[in-house]
Amino acid sequence: MALFKSSTRTIPAPSAVPRHIAMIMDGNGRWAKQRLLPRVAGHQRGVESVREMVKACRQLGVEYLTLFAFSSENWRRPSDEVSFLMQLFMKMLEREAVNLHKNNVRLKIIGDRSRFDELLVKYIEDAELLTANNDGLTLTIAANYGGRWDIMNAVQGLWKARPEMSGNFSEEDLEPYLSMHYAPEPDLFIRTGGEQRISNFILWQMAYTELYFTDTLWPAFDRAALDVAIQSYQNRERRFGRTSEQLTESKPDA
Numbered sequence: 001m002a003l004f005k006s007s008t009r010t011i012p013a014p015s016a017v018p019r020h021i022a023m024i025m026d027g028n029g030r031w032a033k034q035r036l037l038p039r040v041a042g043h044q045r046g047v048e049s050v051r052e053m054v055k056a057c058r059q060l061g062v063e064y065l066t067l068f069a070f071s072s073e074n075w076r077r078p079s080d081e082v083s084f085l086m087q088l089f090m091k092m093l094e095r096e097a098v099n100l101h102k103n104n105v106r107l108k109i110i111g112d113r114s115r116f117d118e119l120l121v122k123y124i125e126d127a128e129l130l131t132a133n134n135d136g137l138t139l140t141i142a143a144n145y146g147g148r149w150d151i152m153n154a155v156q157g158l159w160k161a162r163p164e165m166s167g168n169f170s171e172e173d174l175e176p177y178l179s180m181h182y183a184p185e186p187d188l189f190i191r192t193g194g195e196q197r198i199s200n201f202i203l204w205q206m207a208y209t210e211l212y213f214t215d216t217l218w219p220a221f222d223r224a225a226l227d228v229a230i231q232s233y234q235n236r237e238r239r240f241g242r243t244s245e246q247l248t249e250s251k252p253d254a
């Protein structure tokens, strides 16, 4: 991919298809409520949208898809909903890992695993190991993830690894310790379900991400809805602090 240099950082050249899309999958409960179903039926149906997004991103040539499945704040929900979500996550890992592998998808799970059951941790590790060498789409699932947790975790990791620096580190020193160190920053962020907030999702790497909010509830978010979001992204001008005129003057490197 063509890149051009800013004074401080390498920034992505404008591209028709976002390289990295990050999504907050919101609105499952309301989707179910509208149909007089229990909330968990919305989570169940939401799995179909996950499948559809993975397929669409593979077809479109998106390189990284990151999905927020469970936030560090979601433990505050009723315990039966939390345990349903954990069971669903485990079932998905068990059933889908082989399919993802067949489709050359590399699966990554980010978030604090310390509160998960041992068995769930094992499923996570097995699925990551199975798909580790795939070089198609990288699918990241954020589970028990919080953007602030991630930054704190990175600071602690760097501090432990480089005590001699006594905290005198730069942004570039910290970045390898963030959980998504393997991915470029998200180009496009999509939140379904009508709320216009970040809810402690990826904070550090979304500094310059294009934000897109839709009222469509997650279980109803399909390929056509994704295409509309990408069209919106394609009409944005990503300036990264520059003026519009400077962008047209820049000549991307080969």
Ligand code: IPE
Binding pocket: 025, 026, 027, 028, 029, 030, 031, 069, 070, 071, 074, 085, 193, 218
């Ligand atoms: C998102 O849907 C899924 C998770 C947070 C796990 P919600 O469950 O938040 O659905 P709404 O927002 O209540 O409709």
Ligand code: IPE
Binding pocket: 024, 025, 026, 027, 068, 069, 070, 071, 074, 195, 197, 199
């Ligand atoms: C954000 O959704 C987290 C996930 C989709 C996993 P929430 O429904 O938990 O967000 P808030 O609480 O409305 O901000």
Ligand code: MG
Binding pocket: 026, 027, 028, 193
């Ligand atoms: Mg919600």
